[in-house]
Amino acid sequence: MASTMIPDIVISRLPIYLRALDRLAQEGHEVTSSQELGKRLGISSAQIRKDLSHFGGFGKQGTGYKIHYLKEQLRQVLKVEREWEVALVGAGDLGSAVARYKGFTERGFHITCVFDSSPDKVGKKVGAFHVQSIDKLTSEITERGIQIAMIAVPAEHAQGVADQLIAAGVRAILNYAPINLNVPEDVHVQYIDPVLHLQRMTYYLP
């Protein structure tokens, strides 16, 4: 299969293209070119064409890409033409904010269960969600066949939670805890730590 041969760095740009295409569509455009897209994103047109060509010829010489069509193709490549169930672990300040964030559902990622280890929180509601005991994590995730989870617990508990999630069948983790996770190679992890981004920018400030 071709999928194993496509560099991850290419995959990482597809969601960015998709987001820009959504925007162009919203603005009323129907067609775009690698040049226009590249200018918006600060990416060379050659790179965009090369990235897209891994998955097929989506454009037409002389005219460019039909935005609606390209969007649909990219959504299928990324497997985001479907809806995904997501588990959230941690219902503290950070977890609650994540649970309330509307951007997930709007783009096809539905949080369907929220876990916390604190008896104070279990049984309470966070946003629209009923917080469950972490003891239910394995059974709930296994039964529902959930493959994606978000971790929003303190750093010191994140690795343990990740291990539990993986044992229960989770294969993709979005980690908000400020710590690196060690996971088997068939499990994917992405990190959100806004402070890292700030620290990367201060280097360049006077």
Place this chain on the structure above:
Amino acid sequence: MASTMIPDIVISRLPIYLRALDRLAQEGHEVTSSQELGKRLGISSAQIRKDLSHFGGFGKQGTGYKIHYLKEQLRQVLKVEREWEVALVGAGDLGSAVARYKGFTERGFHITCVFDSSPDKVGKKVGAFHVQSIDKLTSEITERGIQIAMIAVPAEHAQGVADQLIAAGVRAILNYAPINLNVPEDVHVQYIDPVLHLQRMTYYLP
């Protein structure tokens, strides 16, 4: 100056190293090696040594790196040995969550002003912050000499806000709005869009 010659990809890893060193220190370690650090981070030891060597010889043959010393050196390189003032634009759901997040202050980034365009929000409190009208943005940021801002407004207003921030002197922007910003090349932008990370992982799921 050497700084312009160091690849940005190297800079982007320094905060990750720093975070791992913090953790090692918390766990009671006093010394580490490129091998140990690399194993934790899933990065080759050669890469860590090479990255660090851009800034000086921080280690000792045979023994490795003193964690406390290396932390201090990296903090200086990244300019995070000091405290930074940060402006936040947008006090809606997302902006409020950002304002309440404790991780910023803990690591030296102090939100000192919050702006919103909605008269409903101006004058109210969000977390510990008094929300100001966006009309005050330019004067407030200029007077305080703020160089870092976070954008948490709807996508359609993000570019306009960025333009205002830059005109007022901001040189580093952390953008939570799901849209690419076009900025002059002496302005740094980083993006936080958790959905992008999820979309990048679903590609690999069955």
Place this chain on the structure above:
DNA sequence: TAGATTGTTAATCGATTAACAATC
């Protein structure tokens, strides 16, 4: 000293870009 690990060089690997034939 023997063992370990750095800092650095050279070799390898991979990603980006330039260029252009194909073609709409």
Place this chain on the structure above:
DNA sequence: TAGATTGTTAATCGATTAACAATC
């Protein structure tokens, strides 16, 4: 047709890794 833009190849550029002398 003339103009525009794709998809793709080859060339360039840059980043990672392997290896090892230096040295603690």
